[in-house]
Amino acid sequence: MSYLxxxxxxxxxxxxxxxxxxxxxxxxxxxxxxxxGLLLARRERASRAVLALLGAIYTIPSLALLAxxxxxxxxxxxxxxxxxxxYAQFVLVRNVITAIRTVDPAQRDAARGMGxxxxxxxxxxEVPLAMPIMLGGVRIAAVAMVALAxxxxxxxxxxxxxxxFMGFTLHHADEIIAGSIAVCSLAIAIDxxxxxxxxxxxxx
Amino acid sequence: xxxxSIRLTDVRARYPNAGEAAIDxxxxxxxxGEFVVLVGPSGCGKSTLLRTVNRLVPLEHxxxxxxxxxxxxxxxxxxxxxxxxxxxAVGLFTHMSVAENVGVVPSLLHWDRPRIDAxxxxxxxxxxxDPARYRRRRPSELSGGEAQRVGVARALAAEPRALLMDExxxxxxxxxRRTLQRELHDIVRAxxxxxxxxxxxxxxxxxxxxxxxxxxxGRIESPQSDFSRxxxxxx
Numbered sequence: 001m002s003y004l005x006x007x008x009x010x011x012x013x014x015x016x017x018x019x020x021x022x023x024x025x026x027x028x029x030x031x032x033x034x035x036x037g038l039l040l041a042r043r044e045r046a047s048r049a050v051l052a053l054l055g056a057i058y059t060i061p062s063l064a065l066l067a068x069x070x071x072x073x074x075x076x077x078x079x080x081x082x083x084x085x086x087y088a089q090f091v092l093v094r095n096v097i098t099a100i101r102t103v104d105p106a107q108r109d110a111a112r113g114m115g116x117x118x119x120x121x122x123x124x125x126e127v128p129l130a131m132p133i134m135l136g137g138v139r140i141a142a143v144a145m146v147a148l149a150x151x152x153x154x155x156x157x158x159x160x161x162x163x164x165f166m167g168f169t170l171h172h173a174d175e176i177i178a179g180s181i182a183v184c185s186l187a188i189a190i191d192x193x194x195x196x197x198x199x200x201x202x203x204x
Numbered sequence: 205x206x207x208x209s210i211r212l213t214d215v216r217a218r219y220p221n222a223g224e225a226a227i228d229x230x231x232x233x234x235x236x237g238e239f240v241v242l243v244g245p246s247g248c249g250k251s252t253l254l255r256t257v258n259r260l261v262p263l264e265h266x267x268x269x270x271x272x273x274x275x276x277x278x279x280x281x282x283x284x285x286x287x288x289x290x291x292x293a294v295g296l297f298t299h300m301s302v303a304e305n306v307g308v309v310p311s312l313l314h315w316d317r318p319r320i321d322a323x324x325x326x327x328x329x330x331x332x333x334d335p336a337r338y339r340r341r342r343p344s345e346l347s348g349g350e351a352q353r354v355g356v357a358r359a360l361a362a363e364p365r366a367l368l369m370d371e372x373x374x375x376x377x378x379x380x381r382r383t384l385q386r387e388l389h390d391i392v393r394a395x396x397x398x399x400x401x402x403x404x405x406x407x408x409x410x411x412x413x414x415x416x417x418x419x420x421x422g423r424i425e426s427p428q429s430d431f432s433r434x435x436x437x438x439x
Binding site: 111129 | 255260281283284289295309
């Protein structure tokens, strides 16, 4: 605890960098997962194949995947960024598909029958109705990404992981504990914020 | 504002992956302003027939004309906006207010805001829901009868040339049902909207229809057939 109290500015800076990495990776992951999920929601067979593939990626040990990505992309934020995006796909895509499939068939039929184009059906009906469940998936992915991003410290991507790995190298338990507490706090904070967002969307 | 004619010629359709055709050999002429009710047992193809008219179900054979124009030559999305559509499950959009629901098709047609607002109020009054009280409500705050009134108002909002209704009152209790039947009858007569209405309730058909069309096993039955006679005898 003493490190945490003695270096609040350093902890804050590392937390900021950690959050920035996760936020950027989450935005990128969503930019892929949302269209992919919307496309797959109506295609039973294709969705099963893609989810099997994403599930397989999900099971690759993170350290092994990161090592391979460092070989390909070098040190720095790039490999952990790609790893975060890749791991999030399984949770996010599966969640978008599930969310879209839970949309009331009567509302879908009405939207189509009243003359909404396929894009309007998605943008005006399906996405808004699926939003609470989709946000749930975003929350789970974001929390997992905060934890996983810690590995970024090992490959020179910065963030709270660098503090933990430094403690690991120097045998300073204090830094490991301080980094861990900060990572957990960040994950909990993100969980709380997204839960609130979910509740607000649900209430509407 | 008068309704369109609807002419079906030797229509066949089936649902994707279904073996037997859902409807086959259907020919039917609906005159402008006419109220035609399709009756028959469940699975007879009456809903499928209704859904071929706005091309929610594609034709496998035959043609459907709207005011003499083959619907296969029309853009289905634009065509659907000119045809009112109401279903038993109502399908009010739960994330929108009553006013937004009623205004859906006018807004798809890019009517300006004041015109949509005025039309929404007019429609709500038509189905006897006080606009001041109901405009802002959510579908979850409506009774079954109120929801179906909004469904009817929504189907009529953009001055459609034709109206397709699939058991719209099927889920309502008999008293509310009678009231809504009477009101729909008056509204459609007043606006002269051509209407195709599906029900399995013979009494409802008799109350509403200019003409009743009996269906069985995907085909139109002759009114003189034993099946039709039995349908209209006591109950």
